[in-house]
Amino acid sequence: xxxxxxxxxxxxxxxxxxxxxxxxxxxxxxxxxxxxxxxxxxxxxxxxxxxxxxxxxxxxxxxxxxxxxxxxxxxxxxxxxxxxxxxxxxxxxxxxxxxxxxxxxxxxxxxxxxxxxxxxxxxxxxxxxxxxxxxxxxxxxxxxxxxxxxxxxxxxxxxxxxxxxxxxxxxxxxxxxxxxxxxxxxxxxxxxxxxxxxxxxxxxxxxxxxxxxxxxxxxxxxxxxxxxxxxxxxxxxxxxxxxxxxxxxxxxxxxxxxxxxxxxxxxxxxxxxxxxxxxxxxxxxxxxxxxxxxxxxxxxxxxxxxxxxxxxxxxxxxxxxxxxxxxxx
Numbered sequence: 001x002x003x004x005x006x007x008x009x010x011x012x013x014x015x016x017x018x019x020x021x022x023x024x025x026x027x028x029x030x031x032x033x034x035x036x037x038x039x040x041x042x043x044x045x046x047x048x049x050x051x052x053x054x055x056x057x058x059x060x061x062x063x064x065x066x067x068x069x070x071x072x073x074x075x076x077x078x079x080x081x082x083x084x085x086x087x088x089x090x091x092x093x094x095x096x097x098x099x100x101x102x103x104x105x106x107x108x109x110x111x112x113x114x115x116x117x118x119x120x121x122x123x124x125x126x127x128x129x130x131x132x133x134x135x136x137x138x139x140x141x142x143x144x145x146x147x148x149x150x151x152x153x154x155x156x157x158x159x160x161x162x163x164x165x166x167x168x169x170x171x172x173x174x175x176x177x178x179x180x181x182x183x184x185x186x187x188x189x190x191x192x193x194x195x196x197x198x199x200x201x202x203x204x205x206x207x208x209x210x211x212x213x214x215x216x217x218x219x220x221x222x223x224x225x226x227x228x229x230x231x232x233x234x235x236x237x238x239x240x241x242x243x244x245x246x247x248x249x250x251x252x253x254x255x256x257x258x259x260x261x262x263x264x265x266x267x268x269x270x271x272x273x274x275x276x277x278x279x280x281x282x283x284x285x286x287x288x289x290x291x292x293x294x295x296x297x298x299x300x301x302x303x304x305x306x307x308x309x310x311x312x313x314x315x316x317x318x319x320x321x322x323x324x325x326x327x328x329x
Contacts, residue, residue, distance in 0.1 A: 004028055004124055005094040008063070012082050018067045025060045028124040029053055029302035030229045035099075035127050036202065040139040048141055050202050052123070053227055053302075055093050057204055059085065060301035097123040098142045108134040195237045195324045196287065198271060198307055199294060201228035207320040222318035223270070223308035230275055230303045232294040235287075237269055237307070237325060242283045242291075243314065248272075251306070252298025255279060255291050256314075265311045267324070272306035273297050 004024060011021035032053040036046050062085050069078035103109055103117035112131040121127050127139055205225035236257055244256035251272035259267045275295025285291060294305040309324055310316045 005089055005096075008059070008089060008094070009086065011063075012066070012085060015067070015070055018063065018070075022060060022063055022067075025056055025063065026296055026302050029056050029060070029227075031124055031126040032056070033201065033227050033229045033303065036227075037200075038127055038129055038139075040101075040127065040130055040137060041141075042138070045139075045141045050204075050227075052095070053202075054204055057227075057302050059088060059093055062088070064301060095123065095143075099123065099125070099127050099139050100142055101127075102138050102140065104136045104138075106136075108132075108136065110135075113137055194326060196235070197226070197325055198234050198237055199226055199228050199232050199305055201226045201232070201305070203227075204304060207318075207322070223306055224321050226305045226307065228294045228303065228305055230293075230295050232305070233290045234271055234274060234292040234294055234305055236285045236289050236291050237309075238287045240269070240285055242279050242281055242285060243268065244270075245277055245279060245281055248298070250299045252300060253277065253292075253295065254298075257285060257291070258314075266313065266316070268310045268314060268316070270306075270308040270310070272308070273300045273304060 007017075007021050007024055011017040032049050035041060036049045036053065041049065062081060066078055066081040066085060069081055099121040101116045101119045101121070103113040110132060113135060116128070116131075116137065121139075123141070130137055203224050204227040205221055207221060207223060209220055234255075238259050240257040240259040242255060243258045244254065246253065248254045251270070253274045253276070254270055254272045255274065255277050256268055256270045259269065261267075271292055273295050274292040275297060277292040279285060279291045294303065296303045307321055308318050309321045310318050
């Protein structure tokens, strides 16, 4: 993935490469998520990794918009989206930072640790975990700003000034857009059972208004996106009964669970973009029971789990999952 930026720029010139490039971006996102959960990184660097994951998520959405606009012959809008992507890329949307492994020099330094000392990994590679339980080796992120001059180079190639596209119904700038942050303020739990997150991972896109991932899609995000690698176990957030399972438009593969009447209101939860499921229609499930594995199916800009909580009849009004799920960060 060392040339991810170049691959994206090349795909913008040759649209036939877009699908392959989107898969490359998705793989890079998955590697970043694995590194975010790797204990060899300190919290400060984990924050950098999560920021880069969000950057790639926005780039993937913009690439998907460009692909759809181009395929539907919206030439002017596609050109604006293309220039927007180039501007984001060349002004820091993708960096060539490196990871450097530092082995601890002590009695716990084994041969594997010694062999890794000073080893460099590309920012979009998956970094190995510590080789043994007593290992205290660390990995640091080294910034690389040598590629900043690329922006001027591509400007000259295009013989025009790159610009950010104006807002319109089918193409929106992602350079200023940020995923809404979920409200983590304490709320009254609607039932005695404390509801839980379906999987461990950062919330990369919160509930509410956002930039639509593809033309024609809703700009209103009806749940949370939780950044996790493909194949991560997904648990039900509370006791309930499975009321839907299988493929669904937009969601890819999904599972829906009826949690019964809570404070006089029927409540359901939906788990989207999953790669597989291990429950069936009508099955009763307990809180924390693994019902599926996360994936990247449907309309998705990278590996993650989408969760929606609804009140009312089946597929009723979506509400902020923070109303039901307490999280400690």
